[in-house]
Amino acid sequence: MIKKKAHVVVIGGGILGTSIAYNLAKMGLRDIVLLERQYLNSGATGRCGAGIRQQWGTEMNCILSRESVRLFEHLEEELEYDHSIEFKQKGYLFVIYLEKELEQFKKNIALQNSLDIPSRLITPAEAKEIVPHLNTDRLLGATYCPTDGHANPFHVTQAYAKAAELLGTTIHTYTEVLGIDEEGDRVRGVRTDQGTISCDIVVNAAGGHAALIGNMVGIELPIYPERHQAMVSEPVNIFQNPMVISLYHHLYIQQAPHGPFIMGQGDPNEPKSFNIEPSWQFPLEVAKKVAEILPPLKDLKIVRQWAGLYDMSPDAQPILGESPEVQGFFTSAGFSGHGFMIAPYTSKLMAQAILGEEPEMHIDMLNYDRFASGKLILEPAVV
Amino acid sequence: MSDDKTIMCRCEDLTVEDIREWIAKGYKTFEEIKRVSRIGMGPCQGRTCRQHLLRELAKATGKTLAEVELATFRPPTKPVSLETLAGGEVDD
Numbered sequence: 001m002i003k004k005k006a007h008v009v010v011i012g013g014g015i016l017g018t019s020i021a022y023n024l025a026k027m028g029l030r031d032i033v034l035l036e037r038q039y040l041n042s043g044a045t046g047r048c049g050a051g052i053r054q055q056w057g058t059e060m061n062c063i064l065s066r067e068s069v070r071l072f073e074h075l076e077e078e079l080e081y082d083h084s085i086e087f088k089q090k091g092y093l094f095v096i097y098l099e100k101e102l103e104q105f106k107k108n109i110a111l112q113n114s115l116d117i118p119s120r121l122i123t124p125a126e127a128k129e130i131v132p133h134l135n136t137d138r139l140l141g142a143t144y145c146p147t148d149g150h151a152n153p154f155h156v157t158q159a160y161a162k163a164a165e166l167l168g169t170t171i172h173t174y175t176e177v178l179g180i181d182e183e184g185d186r187v188r189g190v191r192t193d194q195g196t197i198s199c200d201i202v203v204n205a206a207g208g209h210a211a212l213i214g215n216m217v218g219i220e221l222p223i224y225p226e227r228h229q230a231m232v233s234e235p236v237n238i239f240q241n242p243m244v245i246s247l248y249h250h251l252y253i254q255q256a257p258h259g260p261f262i263m264g265q266g267d268p269n270e271p272k273s274f275n276i277e278p279s280w281q282f283p284l285e286v287a288k289k290v291a292e293i294l295p296p297l298k299d300l301k302i303v304r305q306w307a308g309l310y311d312m313s314p315d316a317q318p319i320l321g322e323s324p325e326v327q328g329f330f331t332s333a334g335f336s337g338h339g340f341m342i343a344p345y346t347s348k349l350m351a352q353a354i355l356g357e358e359p360e361m362h363i364d365m366l367n368y369d370r371f372a373s374g375k376l377i378l379e380p381a382v383v
Numbered sequence: 384m385s386d387d388k389t390i391m392c393r394c395e396d397l398t399v400e401d402i403r404e405w406i407a408k409g410y411k412t413f414e415e416i417k418r419v420s421r422i423g424m425g426p427c428q429g430r431t432c433r434q435h436l437l438r439e440l441a442k443a444t445g446k447t448l449a450e451v452e453l454a455t456f457r458p459p460t461k462p463v464s465l466e467t468l469a470g471g472e473v474d475d
Contacts, residue, residue, distance in 0.1 A: 039415050046418060154418040234426040234462060278458055287468030301462035303426050
């Protein structure tokens, strides 16, 4: 049943695994197998907040997200997908409550503008024009980028997977990776519960499980899983255009194109673990904050609550590239909660690196050896 | 009357035909069909459509109803307003 041989084996059926497989196939590679332990989207991608933003605090994330937005704009056509990916560009509004935050946001906006991202610092009154139901008490200001937005993670992943399959990629779902075989300092194959696949290259796109995959070739990737929760309301008429996000409250709230409000919160005290059980405290905490920031939303009825894993890295930047220790072993993980929105461009760069081409944007500094040499690229703007 | 136009998921307005199309496209489990079609993701959280979808999946895969896997049940059991939740854990 399972293929016995491939040039590249991609581990992980989320947005990164499927988009890397697609980009490799698009560049002409026909010998790709993608492995997923459960079903496509069963991990972090299918549990994410579905936001897409370019308002970042490092040049790296700004470029990765800006180029990804350009790709999202034409993704349905590029992938010839037969369903909408529900891409919308109605902006992201960051609400600012602390002086110290304001200083950081000013720096971020200057950086973003220098990279052609059309974000701007606005007053509380201007913010209220964009989101009329916003409570502006205690608000110092806001930043707004009109080309940020939303896409449906389920459909984006399926779109990449279908396009990759049309170009010859084989996808094995319900196939769990048990080990990776090496020969000398090279990868030689992947052992699964359905049989062994011999291969030249392994791509680790296993999200929160990426460190476990790294251990299979004896390397320590500083990526750890951390539960993040979200909940959603029943659909209502559209009345909120941008995502409203507060770093102060560790909170984000957006209305998806078909009407429901999706809201999530990061808990700074969340321990490292594979736990994805929703907590009873989460809806109570979020409801209090939402009722304060966006008062009319208090009438919304919550229909569902869930949790998923962020694949955290120490500087909240992804770990990309080939292992300096094990040839043919590539990692694309550690996205720290923003993998979905930067996947279209990141996957393209990864495919270029895997095929031995010079990636159009340098990603060398994103390899995991940056942690040993202390060259971290700390992202200040994460929830 | 053809039953293909019968509404299977009232919350998301999906017909039997819609669901059969997703199954024909290769989505063969409850979790997968839920994610692409939104069946069972509306206010009733699958109370109405769950049994119908299970029967369609059993038919399509040759499994018995008991063998078709359910999707994860998620809280809350019934829709709850944010105002009620914001009231906190104290009894009123």
